[in-house]
Amino acid sequence: MTEIQPLEAVPNPLQSQPDFAVPTELESALDQVITHYPQKRSASLMLLHAIQERYGFVSEQAVHWVAGKLDLQPIHLLELVTFYPMFHRRPVGKWHLKVCRTLSCALAGSYGIHRHFCETLGLDAHAHGPQTTKDGKFTVEFVECLAACGTAPVLMCNETLHEQVTEEKARQILGGCA
Amino acid sequence: MPSEHRLILKYIDQPGYTPDLDCYLKHGGYRGLQKALTLPPRPLGDGKSLSGPEQIREDVKLSGLRGRGGAGFSCGLKWSFVDRRSGKPIYLICNADESEPGTFKDRQIIHKDPHQLIEGMIIACYANDVHLAYIYIRGEMPEGARILEKSISEAKARGFLGPNICGSGYPLEIHVHRGAGAYICGEETGLIESLEGKRPYPRIKPPYFPAVLGLYQCPTIVNNVETLCNIKHIVEMGGAAFAQLGTPNNTGTRVVSLSGQVRRPGYYEIEVGKATLGELIFDPNFGGGLRAGRALKAVIPGGSSAKVFKAGEKFALKRKGPDGKEVEEPVDMLDLPYDFDTLIKAGSMSGSSAIIVLDDSADIVGALANISEFYAHESCGQCTPCREGSLWMSKALHRLTHGEGRAMDADYLLQIANHIPGGRTICAFGEACSWPVQSFVTKFKDEFVARGRADEVKRVKEEVDPSAGSASRHGAVAKAP
Numbered sequence: 001m002t003e004i005q006p007l008e009a010v011p012n013p014l015q016s017q018p019d020f021a022v023p024t025e026l027e028s029a030l031d032q033v034i035t036h037y038p039q040k041r042s043a044s045l046m047l048l049h050a051i052q053e054r055y056g057f058v059s060e061q062a063v064h065w066v067a068g069k070l071d072l073q074p075i076h077l078l079e080l081v082t083f084y085p086m087f088h089r090r091p092v093g094k095w096h097l098k099v100c101r102t103l104s105c106a107l108a109g110s111y112g113i114h115r116h117f118c119e120t121l122g123l124d125a126h127a128h129g130p131q132t133t134k135d136g137k138f139t140v141e142f143v144e145c146l147a148a149c150g151t152a153p154v155l156m157c158n159e160t161l162h163e164q165v166t167e168e169k170a171r172q173i174l175g176g177c178a
Numbered sequence: 179m180p181s182e183h184r185l186i187l188k189y190i191d192q193p194g195y196t197p198d199l200d201c202y203l204k205h206g207g208y209r210g211l212q213k214a215l216t217l218p219p220r221p222l223g224d225g226k227s228l229s230g231p232e233q234i235r236e237d238v239k240l241s242g243l244r245g246r247g248g249a250g251f252s253c254g255l256k257w258s259f260v261d262r263r264s265g266k267p268i269y270l271i272c273n274a275d276e277s278e279p280g281t282f283k284d285r286q287i288i289h290k291d292p293h294q295l296i297e298g299m300i301i302a303c304y305a306n307d308v309h310l311a312y313i314y315i316r317g318e319m320p321e322g323a324r325i326l327e328k329s330i331s332e333a334k335a336r337g338f339l340g341p342n343i344c345g346s347g348y349p350l351e352i353h354v355h356r357g358a359g360a361y362i363c364g365e366e367t368g369l370i371e372s373l374e375g376k377r378p379y380p381r382i383k384p385p386y387f388p389a390v391l392g393l394y395q396c397p398t399i400v401n402n403v404e405t406l407c408n409i410k411h412i413v414e415m416g417g418a419a420f421a422q423l424g425t426p427n428n429t430g431t432r433v434v435s436l437s438g439q440v441r442r443p444g445y446y447e448i449e450v451g452k453a454t455l456g457e458l459i460f461d462p463n464f465g466g467g468l469r470a471g472r473a474l475k476a477v478i479p480g481g482s483s484a485k486v487f488k489a490g491e492k493f494a495l496k497r498k499g500p501d502g503k504e505v506e507e508p509v510d511m512l513d514l515p516y517d518f519d520t521l522i523k524a525g526s527m528s529g530s531s532a533i534i535v536l537d538d539s540a541d542i543v544g545a546l547a548n549i550s551e552f553y554a555h556e557s558c559g560q561c562t563p564c565r566e567g568s569l570w571m572s573k574a575l576h577r578l579t580h581g582e583g584r585a586m587d588a589d590y591l592l593q594i595a596n597h598i599p600g601g602r603t604i605c606a607f608g609e610a611c612s613w614p615v616q617s618f619v620t621k622f623k624d625e626f627v628a629r630g631r632a633d634e635v636k637r638v639k640e641e642v643d644p645s646a647g648s649a650s651r652h653g654a655v656a657k658a659p
Contacts, residue, residue, distance in 0.1 A: 036351075042373055044357070044375035045356060045358055046356060076375070079377055083361050083377045084357075101548075101551075101552075102548065103279050103482055103545060104280055104443075104534055107438055107536070144556065145279040145318070147277060147281060147284075149280050149434065149532070149534070150282055
């Protein structure tokens with residue numbers, strides 16, 4: 001008779017952040033956001049945005065905290081974090097470079113810009129998804145249309161939109177990331 | 179010679195025009211709102227009368243305004259579907275999830291003239307008895323969200339928003355809600371699900387028409403940013419005057435987003451149908467033509483999901499001849515007036531009014547591969563034909579652009595694309611992902627077949643002589659060492 005092997009543990013889709021704590025000022029700001037909606041659950045996206053803005057990613061503890069705050073089960077938040085591309089489940093680089101991949105930008109040379117970043121930072125230009133440098137300073141990612149096609153190619157460095165990016169301009173953007 | 183007619187973009191890009199409230203007021207801002215709030219009841223003659231909000235709704239119907247988001251559905255009609263007897267609150271949502279590739283008009287309004295949008299929204303809310311409204315802005319516009327939040331608090335401080343707007347007793351709150359990078363949130367029922375804090379899986383219609391069962395299962399109006407701005411102008415100038423702009427059944431102005439391989443990409447506001455596709459691309463007032471030495475290859479006329487036009491393509495269209503009789507004559511693709519109806523008659527659509535120009539330097543197979551990768555990434559995964567089909571098409575196109583193609587791939591792509599749309603999916607994403615494939619592959623079939631055949635020939639050679647491995651076969655996708 002074959003021996004029954006215990007199942008392998010399913011890897012946790014979220015990274016743990018044992019020291020996660022929400023300071024009072026942030027919590028009261030979030031409480032304010034919840035009042036914008038007749039149903040608490042609607043505030044999920046806005047709360048996750050606020051958490052990610054503060055901590056850089058959405059951790060297991062953060063999901064549990066938000067779930068408690070909105071009287072939801074953690075799965076209700078997990079399904080959002082795993083669906084919406086903007087949420088990070090692990091920390092990303094201090095500087096997050098999102099290069100637009102879609103048609104107008106591709107025609108204007110965004111693949112070259114993406115390759116330039118990857119080659120300069122020692123990343124793989126053909127890999128899927130976001131890639132972070134070993135020192136945790138940069139994350140480079142191809143994203144879909146950023147709605148600025150008239151000034152293609154465009155990219156976002158953290159929250160700043162850069163338009164008509166040339167290789168020279170890309171070098172300057174990288175240089176400006178201290 | 180055609181020129182711009184700026185209504186929505188009137189002040190945008192003028193030196194000294196800023197997005198703050200004082201500047202907006204200096205340029206006549208919130209006068210439309212004042213007018214709307216103080217409309218006296220209009221007697222109908224039989225003892226009944228039309229209230230102010232009813233008059234605005236009538237005016238919007240009269241104006242012939244059609245939605246600027248993509249579907250081009252009559253705004254007045256959309257409003258008339260709202261269930262006003264349910265006793266439930268009515269919600270209004272501004273769809274600022276601008277993500278159709280090629281489109282960047284709403285970004286200009288939000289960043290440069292946010293109060294115009296807010297004024298339009300307040301009037302639309304007043305006309306529909308809405309007391310809580312949301313602006314759903316895409317996550318990739320954090321700056322836009324901040325600008326809108328600031329504008330809302332400015333408007334609140336001056337009494338244009340809040341419990342008693344301009345002393346009229348009408349209460350309204352508007353909140354900004356940020357998306358998080360999903361294209362499907364632009365679909366109105368997907369947007370509603372997202373606003374409810376769920377995955378943005380579009381709802382099936384019937385029964386979930388937003389006008390009856392929308393946000394929190396209450397009647398809900400979802401309008402595009404530009405559409406709501408138009409409401410302000412309709413109230414200011416009157417629906418009849420608005421209907422004079424543009425062409426019959428295609429009234430008003432439209433902001434056209436022009437991008438791709440033209441000299442002057444950018445946003446241009448025209449009277450609907452008063453400029454042709456060719457003029458928008460070649461006229462020095464607009465696109466200014468192609469780069470030196472280039473010839474036109476293809477035009478995507480309404481965002482990447484619209485069916486492509488091939489250069490030189492002709493359409494048989496009915497036109498009024500000099501004797502007033504309708505005659506059917508062949509019209510070149512470039513001579514199509516840029517409006518809602520003509521482009522639909524020509525088998526495509528003006529969609530979100532985003533024109534993407536491809537010249538003869540563009541690789542048609544590569545361009546379609548790029549578009550398909552977008553749709554494969556953005557399919558929400560709810561309906562099998564769309565989830566699987568969009569990915570299969572993207573994989574086949576990836577093969578074709580990376581030296582692994584087959585001559586039969588063109589037919590294979592068409593076969594998949596023909597089996598996604600037409601009521602097999604819950605929302606129009608099924609159409610959106612298959613239309614580009616259907617049109618590109620049909621109209622440029624020789625290029626797709628030739629690409630696949632060349633790869634096949636290369637593979638046969640490699641089988642005979644393994645040392646003759648082609649550089650391109652793995653070259654383009656090779657992993658970095």
